[in-house]
Amino acid sequence: MEAFFGYGFFQRALLAGLFVAIACAILGVFLILRRDAMIGHGLAHVTFGGVALGLFLNVLPLGAALVVAILASLAIMNLKERAGLHGDTAIGIFSSVGMALGIALATLAGRFNADLLSYLFGDILAIDALEVGLSTVLAAVVIIAILANYRRLMYLTFDREAAKASGVKTAHLDVLLAILTSVTVVLGMKVVGILLVTALLVIPAAAGLLLAVSFKQALLFSSLVASLSVVFGLLAAFYLDLPASATVVLFSFLLFVVFFLLRRKKLS
Amino acid sequence: MNEARELIRVEGVSFQYDSIPVLEEVSFSIARGDFMAILGPNGSGKTTLVKLILGLFRPTKGRVLLLGKSVEEFRAWFKIGYVPQKATHIDPFFPASAREVVAMALLSGPHVAGRGKKEEDEAVTLALERVGMAAFRNRPIGSLSGGQQQRVIIARAIVNAPELLFLDEPTAGVDAATQGLFYEMLHRLNKDQRITIILVTHDIGIVNKHVTKVACLNQRLVFHGTHAEFCQSEAFKTMLASGHLVSHTH
Numbered sequence: 001m002e003a004f005f006g007y008g009f010f011q012r013a014l015l016a017g018l019f020v021a022i023a024c025a026i027l028g029v030f031l032i033l034r035r036d037a038m039i040g041h042g043l044a045h046v047t048f049g050g051v052a053l054g055l056f057l058n059v060l061p062l063g064a065a066l067v068v069a070i071l072a073s074l075a076i077m078n079l080k081e082r083a084g085l086h087g088d089t090a091i092g093i094f095s096s097v098g099m100a101l102g103i104a105l106a107t108l109a110g111r112f113n114a115d116l117l118s119y120l121f122g123d124i125l126a127i128d129a130l131e132v133g134l135s136t137v138l139a140a141v142v143i144i145a146i147l148a149n150y151r152r153l154m155y156l157t158f159d160r161e162a163a164k165a166s167g168v169k170t171a172h173l174d175v176l177l178a179i180l181t182s183v184t185v186v187l188g189m190k191v192v193g194i195l196l197v198t199a200l201l202v203i204p205a206a207a208g209l210l211l212a213v214s215f216k217q218a219l220l221f222s223s224l225v226a227s228l229s230v231v232f233g234l235l236a237a238f239y240l241d242l243p244a245s246a247t248v249v250l251f252s253f254l255l256f257v258v259f260f261l262l263r264r265k266k267l268s
Numbered sequence: 269m270n271e272a273r274e275l276i277r278v279e280g281v282s283f284q285y286d287s288i289p290v291l292e293e294v295s296f297s298i299a300r301g302d303f304m305a306i307l308g309p310n311g312s313g314k315t316t317l318v319k320l321i322l323g324l325f326r327p328t329k330g331r332v333l334l335l336g337k338s339v340e341e342f343r344a345w346f347k348i349g350y351v352p353q354k355a356t357h358i359d360p361f362f363p364a365s366a367r368e369v370v371a372m373a374l375l376s377g378p379h380v381a382g383r384g385k386k387e388e389d390e391a392v393t394l395a396l397e398r399v400g401m402a403a404f405r406n407r408p409i410g411s412l413s414g415g416q417q418q419r420v421i422i423a424r425a426i427v428n429a430p431e432l433l434f435l436d437e438p439t440a441g442v443d444a445a446t447q448g449l450f451y452e453m454l455h456r457l458n459k460d461q462r463i464t465i466i467l468v469t470h471d472i473g474i475v476n477k478h479v480t481k482v483a484c485l486n487q488r489l490v491f492h493g494t495h496a497e498f499c500q501s502e503a504f505k506t507m508l509a510s511g512h513l514v515s516h517t518h
């Protein structure tokens with residue numbers, strides 16, 4: 001850990017950014033194929049409520065955000081199954097309630113301004129060494145958890161009933177995915193902010209899916225897009241004095257367009 | 269019947285979806301080596317029955333024993349292959365290759381501990397060869413035709429060399445020549461490898477050619493017996509007359 005603190009802030013941000021973006025990309029592939037792409041968006045808004053709650057109660061905002069996000073993702077999942085709601089409807093309900101709660105709590109706490117704004121827009125170049133270290137480790141845990149259950153998750157995503165009949169514990173995996181998504185959204189919030197987390201979850205994964213002819217490729221290509229976006233995004237932010245959240249997302253979109261053109265060329 | 273020979277026992281099973289009864293008091297058993305057809309008109313509960321046996325739903329009444337174990341406690345899922353109905357409703361953009369789809373059923377667990385990548389590859393290739401799809405192993409599943417996709421799903425169901433194979437209208441959308449080959453293959457799996465087969469079908473040609481036992485459903489079990497008995501039964505005559513059975517030439 002000591003060596004880690006010895007890095008310059010840029011290297012640290014780069015390392016954490018890479019891990020978080022790759023976790024988002026890999027998870028994003030599953031979320032997109034499950035038609036849950038917007039869950040990141042919903043959870044990010046709920047997370048806003050969580051951060052406000054943390055500020056209000058004077059506890060670690062990230063911790064509060066994580067707990068609230070996990071509870072919300074499990075609730076969204078349950079609502080989908082039990083009430084027969086479409087995923088986007090459940091997400092719509094929770095994201096707006098989370099946001100409303102956040103606004104109310106932040107106003108009550110009287111700390112609406114600087115603190116909360118930093119969570120809305122994120123800035124990985126500005127976060128402290130401890131948080132960067134924590135983000136890196138948590139992102140690595142998310143990546144390992146997904147890869148360890150890779151085949152089961154793929155089977156579940158492809159055909160839930162057949163997976164169940166093959167002995168896959170589908171309910172457990174649903175909970176695992178919900179928790180991993182919550183963790184990832186909270187981490188992504190640190191990198192690009194609440195407003196842009198969806199971009200990290202959706203754009204690299206969508207780009208990867210454009211060119212992949214196997215599931216392995218989908219995960220590899222998505223991770224590649226995520227990594228390149230972080231490297232070039234951070235460099236651009238540093239040298240052009242722009243917010244890193246914006247440059248990372250813009251680079252990922254640029255790569256998405258490149259992949260899209262490559263796909264058109266491949267098909268023609 | 270001898271315990272070891274009995275693979276499936278369905279005891280007084282009833283089931284309802286949101287209080288609408290779908291199955292009532294269904295009881296029968298399947299012995300090792302049987303090739304059983306489940307017949308019945310649309311909506312008669314065939315798919316529901318298969319899902320109940322596989323533990324995908326809980327019966328509202330009665331119980332199911334799989335290989336001697338109550339289905340809730342059953343864990344040896346690798347001994348079972350399942351081709352769901354309409355397996356061809358596949359997301360055309362799902363990125364998995366044919367071999368990845370087949371390999372999905374090769375799950376790790378105590379029973380497959382130590383299976384290496386090479387053995388896995390061999391198992392997948394063998395299963396794909398059996399359904400004539402080995403040449404397509406690296407193609408994305410979404411880029412295959414409906415019938416080809418169905419064959420890949422069938423390969424997935426047999427990749428673990430199961431003891432029990434459930435097929436819910438497996439050849440819907442598969443061309444006649446391939447159907448013929450496919451049922452020859454099922455016949456061989458049943459005869460040579462003693463795999464027990466439960467087949468949901470509307471095709472009387474297949475029933476007459478390959479099947480040893482027949483169950484006719486219409487919410488209740490209308491008939492259950494050997495193929496010879498079935499041909500003499502009222503159920504058979506009723507089904508033929510009402511046009512619930514089709515016949516293809518194979």
Ligand SMILES: Nc1ncnc2c1ncn2[C@@H]1O[C@H](COP(=O)(O)OP(=O)(O)OP(=O)(O)O)[C@@H](O)[C@H]1O
Nearest residue numbers: 285286290308309310311312313314315316317353
């Ligand atoms: N998910 C569901 N929710 C409510 N009712 C259902 C559901 N699935 C099936 N049913 C009802 O249960 C009954 C039996 O359905 P099932 O799918 O088992 O029929 P089936 O014999 O397989 O028909 P088919 O030949 O069309 O495949 C039908 O009346 C159907 O309307």
Ligand SMILES: [Mg+2]
Nearest residue numbers: 314315316353
């Ligand atoms: Mg059916």
